[in-house]
Amino acid sequence: MVPLWAYLLVAAGLFCLGAYGVLSRRNAIAVLMGIELMLNAVNINLVAFWRYLSPLNMAGQAFTAFIFVIAAAEAAVGLAIIISVYRSRQSVIVEDVDIMKW
Amino acid sequence: MIELNVQTIAFLVFALFILGGGLGVVTTRNLIHATLYLILSLFGVAGFFVLLSAPFLAAVQVLVYIGAIAILIIFAVMLTRSMTQLRQVYNHQWTASAVVSGLLFALLVVGVILPVWGINGAQAVETVSEVVADTVDLGKALVDRNQYVLPFEVASLLLTAAMIGAIVIARDDE
Amino acid sequence: MNLNDFLSDPNLLPWLIPVGPLLAFFIITLATNRAKLLPATSEEYGGHHPDYDGMLVPVVTTRSRALSITVGLVGIGIAWILSLVTVFNGLGVGAGKFGKTVFENSIAWMATGITSFNMGVLVDPLTVAMLVMVPLACAMIFIYSVGYMAHDPRQSRFFALIALFAGAMLTLVVADNVLLMFVGWEVMGLCSYMLIGFWFEKQSAYEAAIKAFITTRVADVIMLLGIAYLYAETGTLSFREILYNEEVLHHLATTPALLLGGLGLSASALIGIFLIIGTIGKSAQFPLHVWLPDAMEGPTPVSAMIHAAAMVSAGIYAIIRMYPLFEAGGHPHEGDLTSPLMLMALVGSFTAIFSATIAVAQNDVKRVLAYSTISQLGFMMAALGIGAYIAAAFHLITHAFFKALLFMASGAVIHGMEHGEHHAHEHGHAHGHAAHDAHDQTHHHEEHHTFDPQDMMNMGGLRKTMPVTFYTFLIGGLSLAGFPLLTAGFWSKDEILADAYLGLSKGFGPHALVFVLLALAAFLTAFYTMRQLGLTFMGEPRTPAAEHANLGRGIVSFTMTLPLIILAFLAIFAGFVGVPPQFPVFGAIFSPETNPFFEFVKYTLLPAMQPEKPPFNWLPVLTSFVVALGGLGLGYLVYWRKPLKAGQPDPLVSFLGPVHTVLKNKYYFDELYAAVFVKPLRWFSEVVVVGFLDRNIIDGFLHLMGRVATWIGELFKLLNTWLIDGVGDGIPELVAVFGAWFRRIQTGRVQQYLLLIAIAAILIALIFAASAGGALVQAAP
Secondary structure (H helix, E strand, O other): OOOHHHHHHHHHHHHHHHHHHHHHEOEHHHHHHHHHHHHHHHHHHHHHHHHHHOOOOOHHHHHHHHHHHHHHHHHHHHHHHHHHHHHHHOOOEHHHOOOOOO | OOOOOHHHHHHHHHHHHHHHHHHHHHHOOOHHHHHHHHHHHHHHHHHHHHHOOOHHHHHHHHHHHHHHHHHHHHHHHHHOHHHOOOOOOEOOOHHHHHHHHHHHHHHHHHHHHHHHHOOOOOOOOOOOOOOOOOHHHHHHHHHOOOOOHHHHHHHHHHHHHHHHHHHHHHOOOO | OOHHHHHHOOOOHHHHOOHHHHHHHHHHHHHHOOEEEEEOOOHHHOOOOHHHOOOEEEEEOHHHHHHHHHHHHHHHHHHHHHHHHHHHHHHHHOEOOEOOEOEEEEEEEEEEOOEEEEEEEEEOHHHHHHHHHHHHHHHHHHHHHHHHOOOOOOHHHHHHHHHHHHHHHHHHHHEOEHHHHHHHHHHHHHHHHHHHOOOOOOHHHHHHHHHHHHHHHHHHHHHHHHHHHHHHHHOOOEHHHHHOOHHHHHHHHHOEOOOOHHHOOEHHHHHHHHHHHHHHHHOOOOOOOOHHHHHHHOOHHHHHHHHHHOHHHHHHHHHHHOHHHHHOOOEHHHOEOOHHHHHHHHHHHHHHHHHHHHHHOOOEHHHHHHHHHHHHHHHHHHHHHOOOHHHHHHHHHHHHHHHHHHHHHHHHHHHHHHHHHHHHHHHHOOOOOOOOOOOOOOOOOOOOOOOOOOEHHHOOOHHHHOHHHHHHHHHHHHHHHOOOOOOHHHHHHHHHHHHHHHHHHOOOHHHHHHHHHHHHHHHHHHHHHHHHHHHHHOOOOOOHHHHOOOOOOOHHHHHHHHHHHHHHHHHHHHHHHHOOOOOOOHHHHHOOOOOHHHHHHHHHOOHHHOOOOOOOOHHHHHHHHHHHHHHHHHHHHHHHOOOOOOOOOOHHHHHHOHHHHHHHOHHHHHHHHHHHHHHHHHHHHHHHHHHHHHHHHHHHHHHHHHHHHHHHHHHHHHHHHHHHHHHHHHHHHHHHHHHHHHHHHOOOOHHHHHHHHHHHHHHHHHHHHHHHHHHHHHOOO
16 A cells, blocks of 8 residues: 555645745635645545544544535635625735735 | 555556646646646545545545535636736745745655654554445444534534625625 | 029029120121111211212111110120129138139030030139129210210111120130130120221221221230140140149249240240230230220220220230239249240330320320320239239229220210311301211311311310219329329229339339339329310310310210219229228228238139238339329429410420420331331232232132033033933834834735744744654654
8 A cells, every 4th residue: 555654745745835825826816726725735634644543433534524614615705705805906916915014 | 665556556646636736726827727727636636535445535525626616716717807817926925935835845744754654653554454434434423423413513504604704795785 | 404593503603694795786686776778868877978979878777776775785784783793702702712712614615535625604803803894884885875876877786796895805704714715805806896997988997997906816816826835735725724723834834835945935934925915916015006096986985895894904804814824933023024924014014105105195085095095004014014913903993994984085075076066067157067976077077177076176175064074084084193092093003013112122123114114104194194184174165166065965965974973983982992901091991901902802813823912112102192193283284274275286296396296106106017017918918819819820710610610511411412312312213113124024915924924833843843853753653
């Protein structure tokens, strides 16, 4: 079988890619996509650990399922916000949303 | 040692999908392309789930993530059309972000994954159990009052709230 | 300790004697001396002083006048009563015992190491004698001042000052140590300055005041040196401890003096000489006699007080008191005079004759009396010099009475003359005269007046218009001249001559000199007294003013004549306490066993020093008779038989010729002193001290200090601006700058926040890994 650490490696890489996307993309939707990537990386981690360490305990899968739920909810709300912002400002550039500042 | 069999190859392919897709998401200028890359990456994750003996999750992954979330993102992209092509892909802190992400990756790998679960790691897994709980067990777990019924119900509540919230936020003010 | 203790204990009572007048001084000065402001040209202000025209001057209110007079009289009255009580206490102890035991009380005034310096009161027989005279004479002068100064715009102040004067004199009299005596001495010096210069609008008055003060000051400094040396040698200044103590006197007499010890001068001699110099200044002996005649510028009561009752008497009292110190080491009764005694004998007798010769040629009624005072003080000093201790004290007492009388009577004469001049003017001339009787006018009076009411040549015939004054003046004058048997002056002068003769008969040189000179001086005294009386009272008035001279009626004249009468009484009868027992007739009446005065006062001294009564000898008595009657007779012949008429010159002028001019100008001593001392000193003060020292050095220094202070101020300002403002403003600015810089972290950009979170998380992870990571790795899963 593929060793555990390989999965973990991939998950880590995906997570970091997602982080990079969140931190550096200008477009808000791209940022959201980065978030999705990060969540997926977490999911991989969870399931890998479930499979390799305690495959009889459903905690891993259950947790993953809940993350799905949350990801969906968060994506919906986030996109709704982005659309709302776009409506008032005609822009989805994250950098430009900066009035809560000094 | 790592054998080169079907599982390994499948793993590598799916890993390629995942990482390649991820890379594509964070580097493409065109958002539609980015979304497509995202879908690719999600597919890869679904494949991983299959390899990890969690077929239900794989299915849910495809249905929910790709079928709902990615489509939703496409809708959002379409609704913010004029902004799909930006002159600049990255913002002003992209170098710092790259460094941080790289550092994070390095730390995770070298500091956590390899020492603990690596080849000569502290908690390296030698043998993998063949006995796996299946989907029925997951279904039972989700409604068993001693297990995860509460989070299950709360999750449904959360979804309701999110739905309502999304509608309210995105509604046209009249 | 309450008032009762003071009143009942004879030791403590003397403390209260000076209190009355001193308290009066303070009360008048602080409370009752109230004045109203009037223009200087108003009549109430008195004489016209051009300098003050256009100004407002204070004139005492009537109520204030009355109050001040009352306070002053009450003050001196208290002193007089308490003195009488003390005198009776002293007499009650009895002659012979009183002297060995005395009334004394002292308090520890200043701690000096293990011992303390005491100040207190002492009443011994000498003090008793003084206490009979001083308060009485002062009280008379106070009463006299009520009338004499009745129209003066500053009468309250006058009373305050004479009260202080009387207080100081009484302090001096009851003091038990040299220092307290000196305190009273100096306060009297101050008062004499203020009183001589009382009419300070007149230049001659304030110049005279300064002259008096400076001249006595010169003497006082030397006296102070003597006191200091005495203290250094003996460690004490108490009279009883030094003067009634054989060991101390012996020690002083045998220690060579600090200065001039090589010439054989003992410590007591040097101290004595210095103290005598103090008296030479204070009692106006040659060569420091120049201030006394000029002191006549003050009001007459002041002259009476200073020159009879108080100040000059203080000088003689001081040397009488310190006599044991002078005698220590010598035996004057055996012809062996110590240096101080020799000094006194010489100076005293010389001054006596010197001053008498000047008095003969003076025309101002008060000047004659002034020189007469100097002369009589010379008598006393000479007497003391030859060891005639009791005689000197006796003459001091009697002289105070008749001299005070004479001065006050002359004041009455002047007062009358001014009245007369005013009336004469009213009769004769159209314009009035601003005020008439407020000041003693001098020959410097402004406008067309050169009339001097004090010039005897302007008087004459006053016996008719001022009878009381005439008789009292006559009695006083006869007493001064030593009219045989009936006057106090005779008895005291006779005793001096008797003591001098005693030494003469034993072949002592100084005694002989004293005898001869004093006899001559007595002759001249009688002569000029008769001259004075003749010119003033006899014959016909020589000027219209003299024609109309009188004292008027009312309270003013009463208060002026009452003291005259009382003192005249004393001028006759006071001498009878000192009649020698062997004197025919009078001796049997007044001194059946012993001379009372002699026997009482002699116990002031140690038994070894007590003089013996000179045995009765006809020669000195005869000499007294001859010189007194001779002088009086000569004066009678020249001035009484054919009194001078108006315009007639003094026969003495033609008789003496050029000598008269010298005498009239007082041997030119004033001019000599002016040229030798005053002018150079003036120059020095003006040029060196004021011009150079004051303006350049002191002012220069002050200006420099000002500049330095300003510079320092500028420096501080700079420091303030840089440092304090810099720091005070700098810190907030720094905070603001830092804040402004730091808040830029809050960009409002979410991605930036996330980046920072990521960095922070990594850092924490690193730290965690570094510190505890190793352990974690080992932990079981």
